[in-house]
Amino acid sequence: MKTDEFPTLTDEQLVTASGAMSASARYIMMHESGGSATAGHLHKQGRGDGTPGNHSSAFGAFQMIEATRKQYMGRDYQSTDFNKQYSAATRYVNDRYGGWDNAAAFWRRHRWY
Numbered sequence: 001m002k003t004d005e006f007p008t009l010t011d012e013q014l015v016t017a018s019g020a021m022s023a024s025a026r027y028i029m030m031h032e033s034g035g036s037a038t039a040g041h042l043h044k045q046g047r048g049d050g051t052p053g054n055h056s057s058a059f060g061a062f063q064m065i066e067a068t069r070k071q072y073m074g075r076d077y078q079s080t081d082f083n084k085q086y087s088a089a090t091r092y093v094n095d096r097y098g099g100w101d102n103a104a105a106f107w108r109r110h111r112w113y
Contacts, residue, residue: 021086022100022101024099024100024101024103024104025086025089025090025093025100025104027104027107028062028100028103028104028107028113029061029062031107032058032061032062032063033060033061033062033063035061036061037060037061037080037081037082037085038060038080039059039060039061039063040056040057040058040059040060040063059078060080060085061082061085061086061089062085062086062088062089064085064088064089064092068092069088071092072088072089072091072092073085073088093113097113
C-alpha cells in the first residue's frame with residue numbers, strides 16, 4: 001500500500017478526530033454563549049416568570065438561529081444536549097465557512113458567524 005493514497009489531515013481534523021473541540025470552535029462558543037447549552041432560552045414568550053423574551057431565536061452554546069437549528073438538528077432543534085448542538089454547529093460551519101478556523105476568522109471580523 002502506498003502512503004500517498006491517504007489524504008493529509010489538517011490540524012483541525014486531527015484535533016477533532018480525537019474527540020476534542022478545536023480552539024476556533026471553543027472561541028466562537030465562548031463569545032456566543034459563554035459555553036451555555038441553554039443560552040437564549042428566553043426566546044419569544046420568556047420563562048413564564050414575567051421575564052420578557054428576547055428578540056432573537058438564537059439558542060444554545062453556538063447561538064444558532066431557529067431555522068438553522070431545524071435544518072441541522074431536525075426534530076431535536078430545541079435540544080439542550082451539548083453534543084447535538086456541537087455536531088449541528090460543526091456541520092453548519094463546514095457547509096458555510098469550510099471549517100471552524102474560517103468561521104472564527106469571520107467572527108473576529110464581524111462579531112457574528
